[in-house]
Amino acid sequence: MIEEILLLSDPALIPDLKAVFKDANPRLRLLSIDTLDTLNTLENRALGNTRLISFGGELIVPAAFLNRLGGGAYNFHPGPPDRPGRYPSCFFIYDNGVQSDGDHPFGSTVHEMAAQVDSGAIVATDLFHVPTDIDRLTLDALSFQSMLTLLRHLAPALATDPAPLPRIDAVWSGRATTQRDFEALCHLPQDITEAEFQRRYRAVGEGPEHALNLTLFGHRFTLNNRHAGPKVTVGGKIR
Structure with a gap:
């Protein structure tokens, strides 16, 4: 029986995530993990009845820690199996342009956590049609x-059953995008065309972050996006 779940996610989402798991198992212990230092405090803890769940979390969990979890570890990735890595929604919009023709669905993926990011066996996917003319905030939501x-x-299974979730036939594909890839996408060349600017602006322009x-001339300038306002997506909600 699973007795404890470690939750890695945005702090704003933790109360809602805890409620979902408590509904499935009222006796379950739930511990929020937001930094590697917090994870290290569990170094001497027995984790035989513990499972780790990352819900869009950015913390990379060391392989040695993953191996100690009796209930394993699962990540909820905010992109389909062909979009591994960071900021999948941004790169999806950038690669597919302004219009979505419906041939490239988006969605989310649940997979076993492994030492290499977004490489573990996939246990579930949920795909949906992408509306025409979508922006990043909407796609993230x-x-x-x-x-x-x-x-x-x-x-219900994650909160009670220590057995691994059944794997499905879906496999990862494509190169996993990185923080460096995202920063390169955000950095505009001086000779950028209007079409390329609009393409990048659509993919990453919204929000102060x-x-x-x-x-x-040696000085870095950041776009003050007054057209779209300072809205960002936190927990699937536009704020």
């Missing part, structure tokens, strides 16, 4: 709802 659907479906930038 849809992806969050997709992840939440999978969480509610899998929570995802602003485009450029360098002129």
Whole structure:
């Protein structure tokens, strides 16, 4: 029987995640983990009846810690299996342009956590049609709802059964995008065309944490996006 779940996620999401798991197993202990230092405090703890769940979390868990978990570890990834890595929604919009033709679905993926990011065996996916002319904030919100659907479906097993979740036939594909890839996408070349600017702006321009930038004469300038306002997506909600 699973007795404890370690939750890795945005602090704003933790209360909702705890509620889902408590509904599935009222006796379950739930511990929020937000830093590697917090994880290290469990170094001497017995974890035989413990499972780790990362819900869109960014913390990379060391392989040695993963191996100690009797209930294993699972990550809810905010992108489909062909979009591993960081900021999958941004790169999806950038690669597919302004219009979505419906041939490239988006969604979310649940997989076993492994030493290499977004490489573990896949246990569930949820894919959806991408509306035409979508922006990043909307796609992130849809992806969050997709992840939440999978969480509610899998929570009874995750919160009680120590056996591994059944694997499915889906496999990862494509190169995993990195923070460096995202920063390169945000950095505008001085000779950028209007079409390329609009393409990047659509993919990453919204919000103070995802602003485009450029360098002129040795000085770095960040886009003050007054057109879209300072809205960001937190927990699938636009704020």
